[in-house]
Amino acid sequence: VAPACRPGTAVLAAVVVAIASLLAVRGVARVPPAAEPAQPGAPLIGPRIRAWFRELLAPIEDHLLRWGVEPDAVTYAQLVVSIFAGMSFWNGWMFLAGWLTILAGTLDVLDGGVARRRGVATARGALVDSLVDRYAEFATFLGLGAFFRADWVLLPVDVACFSSLMVSYTRARAESLGVALGLGQVQRPERYLILGTGAWLSDLVSHLACPVLGRPTHAVLAGAVTLLAVLSTATALQRARGAARGLGGHPAP
Amino acid sequence: MLLVFGLGFRLDTPWQGVAWVFMLAGALSAGAGLGLLVRRTTGGDAFVQSEGGG
Numbered sequence: 001v002a003p004a005c006r007p008g009t010a011v012l013a014a015v016v017v018a019i020a021s022l023l024a025v026r027g028v029a030r031v032p033p034a035a036e037p038a039q040p041g042a043p044l045i046g047p048r049i050r051a052w053f054r055e056l057l058a059p060i061e062d063h064l065l066r067w068g069v070e071p072d073a074v075t076y077a078q079l080v081v082s083i084f085a086g087m088s089f090w091n092g093w094m095f096l097a098g099w100l101t102i103l104a105g106t107l108d109v110l111d112g113g114v115a116r117r118r119g120v121a122t123a124r125g126a127l128v129d130s131l132v133d134r135y136a137e138f139a140t141f142l143g144l145g146a147f148f149r150a151d152w153v154l155l156p157v158d159v160a161c162f163s164s165l166m167v168s169y170t171r172a173r174a175e176s177l178g179v180a181l182g183l184g185q186v187q188r189p190e191r192y193l194i195l196g197t198g199a200w201l202s203d204l205v206s207h208l209a210c211p212v213l214g215r216p217t218h219a220v221l222a223g224a225v226t227l228l229a230v231l232s233t234a235t236a237l238q239r240a241r242g243a244a245r246g247l248g249g250h251p252a253p
Numbered sequence: 254m255l256l257v258f259g260l261g262f263r264l265d266t267p268w269q270g271v272a273w274v275f276m277l278a279g280a281l282s283a284g285a286g287l288g289l290l291v292r293r294t295t296g297g298d299a300f301v302q303s304e305g306g307g
Contacts, residue, residue: 006264013260016283020257023290093265099257200261207264 004216010207013095017200028052041183041238044190044231054113057106061113071115071125075132078107082136086143089199094206094221098199101140105192108133130172133188137164140195144225153222156229163232164191170236174243181239181246186231194231198224255279 034047064074081104088097111129115121141161148154168188171181186194202221209217256279262272 009260009263013257013264016256016260088265091265093261095264096258096261096266099254099261103254203261203264 005210006207007211010204014204014208017204024052027056031055039183041185041242043187044185045193050189053109057110057113061110061117064110064114065117069114071111071118071120072128074107074111074114075125075129078104078111079132079136079139081107082139086139086141089140089143090146092147092216094199094203094218097143098196098201098203101192101196101199104136104140105189105196108136108188108192130168134165134168137161137188137191144195148222148225151222153218153225156222156226159229160195160225160232163229163236166236167232167239170239170243174239174246177243177247179243179246181242183242184235184239186228186235191228191232194224194228198228256283 028049031048031052038046081100085097085100085104088094088100112121115125138161141157141164145154145157145161148157167184167186171184174181198221202218202224205220206216206218255275259272259275259277259279262268262275266272
């Protein structure tokens with residue numbers, strides 16, 4: 001039986017995460033701000049945070065290159081981690097599930113970086129990456145849906161899952177018709193961050209509040225999933241509008 | 254990450270032995286990492302590499 005109430009460990013975990021967050025904020029602050037203001041519809045995670053994160057991952061990329069790790073191996077590792085994240089969600093292990101989701105997102109960034117630096121960024125690799133990304137996202141949402149199967153939160157989970165797939169599908173379909181779509185406030189990194197952070201934060205709050213409430217609560221995760229559903233839907237529609245505008249009166253291919 | 258996963262195992266699962274192993278390994282790694290960070294901070298290039306790539 002999983003331990004139901006561990007406020008002391010939760011306090012320790014909160015301190016560890018707070019130190020890591022302070023170091024992250026300090027790292028981001030050292031990255032020069034972007035020269036141009038953000039465009040409307042730009043991703044929520046701005047260029048400054050992206051640049052800091054890429055810099056943080058650079059030593060890991062170096063090691064992967066030195067060890068001769070194939071980008072496909074990193075892509076499949078992302079799928080395996082996402083399946084573990086889904087299983088953790090299913091079991092209600094939200095702290096673990098949250099960090100596994102963030103780890104899966106990190107591997108998603110790493111595989112492209114390794115492919116580019118090895119000079120093996122191919123169309124086949126891009127296809128495998130896109131397909132594995134969809135399965136990985138579905139594995140995570142499947143576990144989340146299974147956990148909330150008897151709860152109203154299942155509805156936002158379903159909407160978030162469908163909208164996440166639609167965000168990617170709309171871009172892929174538009175690009176196949178010749179329209180490049182870069183816009184979208186909530187893309188894959190944002191989805192990983194909202195879901196991952198919502199999950200581990202929810203578990204921390206649950207363990208910290210359990211002496212008072214006397215039962216676990218997943219209110220923070222429910223809020224994060226609802227937010228994700230709303231923002232993903234808005235992004236999918238935003239992309240659909242952008243694609244329709246870009247196509248205009250072009251004849252069908 | 255080791256420390257965080259250790260705390261996660263301790264919070265969420267019945268595998269408390271695994272949790273302690275992760276937490277011990279994570280605490281050692283985090284201590285070593287923070288020690289290195291403090292030394293690099295005095296060199297002025299903690300976390301973000303200098304323009305020379307150092």
